[in-house]
Amino acid sequence: MAALSTARRVVIKIGSALLVDRNSGALRRDWLDGLAQDVAWLKGQGCDAVLVSSGSIALGRGVLGLPTTVLALEQAQAAAAVGQIRLARAYEEVLAPHDITTAQVLVTLEDSANRRRYLNSRATLEQLLSLGVVPIVNENDTVATDEIRFGDNDRLAAQIAVTVGADQLILLSDVDGFYSANPAQDPTAKRYDQIDVITPEIEAMAGDAGSGLSKGGMKTKLMAARTATAAGCAMAITDGFVLRPLTALENGANATWFTAQSDPQTARKRWIAAMKPRGTVTLDAGAVAALQRGKSLLPAGITAVGGGFERGDSIAMQDLAGHVVGYGLSRYSAGEVAEIKGRKSAEIEAVLGYPGRAALIHRDDMAL
Incomplete structure (x- = not known):
């Protein structure tokens, strides 16, 4: 099983029931102080x-x-607007x-479904992490409707883990793992220490959310695990x-x-290689x-461009x-590439009339 102390990048999902006292509606400040100590330990x-x-x-x-x-919906959006600033x-x-x-960082489902917005989100998060910042991500509940919602933060956390290339995702929950049945209703329910494959039998064991404050149940957690x-x-x-939930996990707490x-x-490079290319760029020998x-x-290394691709394709x-050497996600449209091909990165703004990214395809966004 994985150890937190060996992780390079971790996404931690925190549910409402952990942060907010169900009876009073107040923030559980002592719990949040403990989580902050855990995050500081991870950063260390x-x-x-x-x-x-x-x-x-x-x-x-x-x-x-x-x-x-x-x-x-309008009550939830108003509550989110008031609560988000406090959170x-x-x-x-x-x-x-x-x-x-x-x-x-507030996101909606469109930020991952739309490739251009996905790349923007990824670039922003990557820049924040490179500067040592801890991003606090939540769904933008003030504007999201049912049609554009992730619907729960388990799946949102999984998507963020994919976006930032995390090697571990920790779902802090109101139960200490995945059980064969609801342990609150079935005292004989078995907890699994490790699941290597999510089988139909495993899926059949999952239940739904049981809290009025939380939306995620085991079904959504399994969906997150798949992603x-x-x-x-x-x-x-x-x-x-x-x-201190992360310290407890590192010290062998149930999970x-x-x-x-x-x-x-x-995994990312395999995903990129499997995508259907929307165009081509021809590289000189130096590139x-x-x-x-x-x-x-x-x-500067581009000699020709073909196809009608857009940014993110x-x-x-x-x-x-004419031999294909690899595939990648373009940071420019075909029209923009046609204008800046053969140019140095410092010349991009003068050619396009606005600042651009130095790389046409970043090395993290290509599969050779």
Whole structure:
């Protein structure tokens, strides 16, 4: 089973029931202080951390005096608007004493479904992590409707784990793992320490959410596990109610680990290689040699462009003889590439009239 202390990048999902007292609607500050200590420990191990946190609606409904039952859409959006600012401030307050800078990132399903917006989200998160920031990610409940919702933060956390190339995803839950039945109803239910393959039998054991504050149940956690493990990210379900849940997990607390099918980089490159290319770029000999040394593809190395691709589309990279050397996700449209091909990165803004990215295809977005 995985160990947190060996992780390079971890996404931690925090549910509403952990953050907000069900009876009073107040923030559980002592719990959040403990989580901040855990995050500081992870950072001290050289590990990047991303928090995917519910809680805005639960906090906001307490401030507005709304019931704990299911809210109408406009009530939920109002509660989210009031609660989100309090949630962000709470994270900033508990992490600042550890010299950790936080950032708020609000997303909707469209940010992952639309490739251009997905690439923007990925670039932003990658930049934040490279600067040592801990992003606090949540669904943008103030504007999201049922049609554009992830619907629960388990699946959102899995998508974020894929986006940032995390090697571990930790779901802090109200149960200490995946059981063969609901342990609150069946005392003979068996907890699994490790699941290597999500079989139909495993799926049949999953139930739905049981809390008025939370939306995720075991079904959504299994969906999250499928997404994460296919992308090379191991996933754990563990009890989040203890004051130092990540330390407890590292010290052997009960959990169910879903094993990754590969490593994140291999899985991503396999995904890119499987995409249908929408166009081509022809590379000079210097650019081909640079790719083979692990470099990104710069506009200066492009001699020709073909196809009608848009930013975020997969394109084939070929040498001067027409042999395909790899595939990658373009950071520019075909029209833009036609204008900047053969140009140095410093010339891009003058040619296009606006700042652009230095690389046409970043090395993390290509499969040779």
